[in-house]
Amino acid sequence: MKLTPVHKALEIILNQSEDFGVEQVNFIDSLGRVLKEDIIADRDFPPFNRVSMDGVAVSFQEFEKGIRIFEIEGVQAAGSAQLTLKNSSNCIEIMTGATLPKNADVVIPYEQVKIENGFAKVTIEETLYFKNIHRKGKDQKEGDIIIHKNTLISPAEIGVITTVGKSKVTVAKHPKVMIISTGDELVEVNETPKEYQIRRSNVHTLVSLLKQLQIPSETTHIKDDKDALKSKIEQYLIDYDVLLFSGAVSKGKFDFIPEVLDELGVDKLFHRVAQRPGKPFWYGKKDDKSIFAFPGNPISTFVNCIKYFYPWFQKSVGLESDNKEFAVLAEDITFKPQMTYFLQVKLENKNGTLLAIPVHGNGSGDLANLVKVDAFLELPADKTEFKKGDIFPILRYRSF
Numbered sequence: 001m002k003l004t005p006v007h008k009a010l011e012i013i014l015n016q017s018e019d020f021g022v023e024q025v026n027f028i029d030s031l032g033r034v035l036k037e038d039i040i041a042d043r044d045f046p047p048f049n050r051v052s053m054d055g056v057a058v059s060f061q062e063f064e065k066g067i068r069i070f071e072i073e074g075v076q077a078a079g080s081a082q083l084t085l086k087n088s089s090n091c092i093e094i095m096t097g098a099t100l101p102k103n104a105d106v107v108i109p110y111e112q113v114k115i116e117n118g119f120a121k122v123t124i125e126e127t128l129y130f131k132n133i134h135r136k137g138k139d140q141k142e143g144d145i146i147i148h149k150n151t152l153i154s155p156a157e158i159g160v161i162t163t164v165g166k167s168k169v170t171v172a173k174h175p176k177v178m179i180i181s182t183g184d185e186l187v188e189v190n191e192t193p194k195e196y197q198i199r200r201s202n203v204h205t206l207v208s209l210l211k212q213l214q215i216p217s218e219t220t221h222i223k224d225d226k227d228a229l230k231s232k233i234e235q236y237l238i239d240y241d242v243l244l245f246s247g248a249v250s251k252g253k254f255d256f257i258p259e260v261l262d263e264l265g266v267d268k269l270f271h272r273v274a275q276r277p278g279k280p281f282w283y284g285k286k287d288d289k290s291i292f293a294f295p296g297n298p299i300s301t302f303v304n305c306i307k308y309f310y311p312w313f314q315k316s317v318g319l320e321s322d323n324k325e326f327a328v329l330a331e332d333i334t335f336k337p338q339m340t341y342f343l344q345v346k347l348e349n350k351n352g353t354l355l356a357i358p359v360h361g362n363g364s365g366d367l368a369n370l371v372k373v374d375a376f377l378e379l380p381a382d383k384t385e386f387k388k389g390d391i392f393p394i395l396r397y398r399s400f
């Protein structure tokens with residue numbers, strides 16, 4: 001049967017993105033979420049003439065006249081209401097973060113002043129009007145949009161959100177996701193497997209891959225029993241927006257997922273992609289529900305989640321995902337099949353260039369190899385020889 005090319009599979013999936021609406025969350029819980037409102041300056045930035053050095057505030061005009069000794073009239077701390085310089089030839093001691101006193105228009109730092117017996121003796125010959133003052137409204141004006149809708153919220157955005165006083169933020173709502181493992185060979189993490197059994201690690205990898213995008217999910221396990229699969233999946237198709245499967249999509253006698261989904265009225269949009277690993281990937285849709293059925297081999301599940309589910313989700317919540325990352329292949333690679341090859345690589349930054357160093361494992365079942373790796377290098381299907389120095393897109397799962 002004909003395999004769907006990777007770019008086509010991705011295109012099909014992206015065309016099925018869904019809007020899950022918006023919700024309000026506490027500002028501190030908005031980290032990693034997608035903003036769904038513009039964040040507007042509630043006042044000027046800075047909101048007052050903010051002194052930026054500890055020292056003395058004086059009149060620039062008096063300084064220009066040659067006055068260098070100023071009697072200290074008072075002290076203006078950060079957080080206290082604005083004082084007025086009553087006598088223009090006096091000064092006010094002033095602290096960083098304080099509002100500039102009325103009638104003062106320059107700050108001389110303590111390093112350039114000698115304080116003695118209630119007088120400040122200035123030791124510099126030159127200064128500038130408004131020196132050491134962060135002028136009101138210089139950064140942003142009240143009413144300016146500081147963060148646009150559809151921005152991914154990072155710690156920098158949290159700073160702005162809080163400074164404008166938004167304790168609640170409108171963000172994209174996440175889909176309700178169920179992650180399902182299948183297979184009679186699988187046992188729980190806290191169980192001791194028999195010689196022919198293994199622990200169901202893939203679902204926990206998937207939960208974690210989703211958690212990296214702040215998407216909560218639930219998991220369950222279903223035995224290789226067609227009736228059980230059918231009745232459970234039927235309910236999940238009602239209760240969840242997205243189902244992620246791991247396993248039972250290939251040619252085996254107990255690979256029931258494609259036929260069960262078909263019998264439940266899920267439209268298959270493709271089955272089998274021209275890629276390695278992850279070829280038997282099945283994707284379908286029922287009404288507005290997306291069903292990603294990943295092949296059970298751990299690396300197949302892993303790479304398909306990053307390659308297909310991640311951009312589908314990002315598009316669904318309104319994030320631009322055209323910010324592809326690239327790396328330079330560090331050694332020659334040959335891959336003969338007419339398939340996209342997701343090569344496991346370690347990333348290394350060498351003099352500003354991101355190098356992709358292949359780390360060969362033993363195929364898509366070798367999950368231990370992934371801990372030595374940072375990303376997959378996407379080698380296109382239309383070539384067989386990939387040369388050291390060539391540049392290819394990467395799918396990265398470690399950010400630092």
Ligand SMILES: Nc1nc2c(c(=O)[nH]1)N[C@H]1C(S)=C(S)[C@@H](COP(=O)(O)OP(=O)(O)OC[C@H]3O[C@@H](n4cnc5c(N)ncnc54)[C@H](O)[C@@H]3O)O[C@H]1N2
Nearest residue numbers: 181200201202203246247248249250251255295296297300
């Ligand atoms: N005759 C053919 N056999 C296979 C083909 C093929 O084209 N023709 N494709 C191979 C490829 S490629 C892959 S990938 C796998 C996909 O298999 P399934 O999606 O059907 O998955 P399973 O058979 O259920 O399991 C495969 C493998 O993965 C392990 N597994 C499954 N779930 C988990 C889990 N949650 N945690 C850890 N490991 C899991 C399972 O034990 C098997 O070892 O098919 C090839 N065969």
Ligand code: MOO
Nearest residue numbers: 277278279300364
């Ligand atoms: O496509 Mo499979 O993932 O090579 O084992």
Ligand SMILES: [Mg+2]
Nearest residue numbers: 248250252255
């Ligand atoms: Mg199978």
